[in-house]
Amino acid sequence: MxxxxxxxxxxxxxxxxxxxxxxxxxxxxxxxxxxxxxxxxxxxxxxxxxxxxxxxxxxxxxxxxxxxxxxxxxxxxxxxxxxxxxxxxxxxALVGHDVAIEGNALRETAGKGDGGYELSSKADKVKIEISTADGTVVKTINETSLDAGRHTFNWDVPSSLQGTGLTYKVTATAGDKTVQSMTLQHERISAVSTFGNQLAVELGNGNRIAYDAIWAFL
Incomplete structure (x- = not known):
């Protein structure tokens, strides 16, 4: 056997x-x-x-x-x-809504420029410097006494600078100490799609980002 x-x-x-x-x-x-x-x-x-x-x-x-x-x-x-x-x-249902995402591009709409930023703590002074593509500062906006959290700003863009791809930088201080800040550019959702198993949104500037990359709805 x-x-x-x-x-x-x-x-x-x-x-x-x-x-x-x-x-x-x-x-x-x-x-x-x-x-x-x-x-x-x-x-x-x-x-x-x-x-x-x-x-x-x-x-x-x-x-x-x-x-x-x-x-x-x-x-x-x-x-x-x-x-x-x-x-x-x-x-x-999100199509047509404005959102804030991490970035420093100044959004232009009919000659009006707008953007935003997030402060980690209260700031006595905030300086927003708007620059051209070559780094030349063309506008400085000064704001004071701002609480921690998200803030926005607006600027009438001169016709000579419209459509030139302006960016901005934010510097915040409290006394003699630097306050951490993050620039948040504004965009409009033009479409919604998926890639893999994730939801994505397509923005007015032509970029597509993951849904969880949205910092805030405006």
Whole structure:
């Protein structure tokens, strides 16, 4: 009589049960392989050294767990895709809204320039320097006594500077100490789309950013 050693099937089954990350073998194929080996082992077992029932039960439980996890992962993947589509449908209501995102480009609308910034703490003085593409400062706006948080500013852009790609820099101080600040450029949402499993918004300047890159709605 041909005898198949118990530890051979044990190691094979354990390997099949733990190889969930293998792209070459699916959980279903692992289960079929295990059952075939188990049947072969039962048919050829040594009467003086029979299979351990507890061991077989444990192996079958492992295979069942692997199959269950594979189904759960498939289900979760499907739900994630549906959730992204639902977000995109709801996000359509954002089209036409103005948002603040991290950046320092001065937005121009009909000769009016606007932008924003965030202060980490209260500032006595805030200086906003608006510059051309070559770094030349063309306007300085001074503001005083501002609380921590988000702030905005406006400027009538001269016709000679309109459409030239102006940027701005913010410097804030409290006494003789520098206050941390972050520039927040203003943009308008022109469309909503998805990439991968993430919701994205398309801006009036032609850029597309992830939804979570929006700092604030204006």
């Amino acid at each position: 041909t005898t198949i050693a118990n530890n051979t099937v044990t190691n094979t089954a354990a390997s099949s049960a733990t190889a969930t990350g293998s792209s070459a073998t699916s959980a279903s194929e692992q289960s079929d392989r295990f059952l075939k080996l188990l049947v072969a082992q039962m048919q050829n077992q040594d009467p003086l050294n029979p299979l351990d029932n507890a061991q077989v039960t444990s192996q079958m439980a492992q295979i069942s767990t692997v199959n269950g996890l594979e189904k759960v992962n498939t289900t979760i993947g499907g739900l994630g895709s549906q959730f992204t589509q639902l977000q995109a449908m709801q996000g359509a």
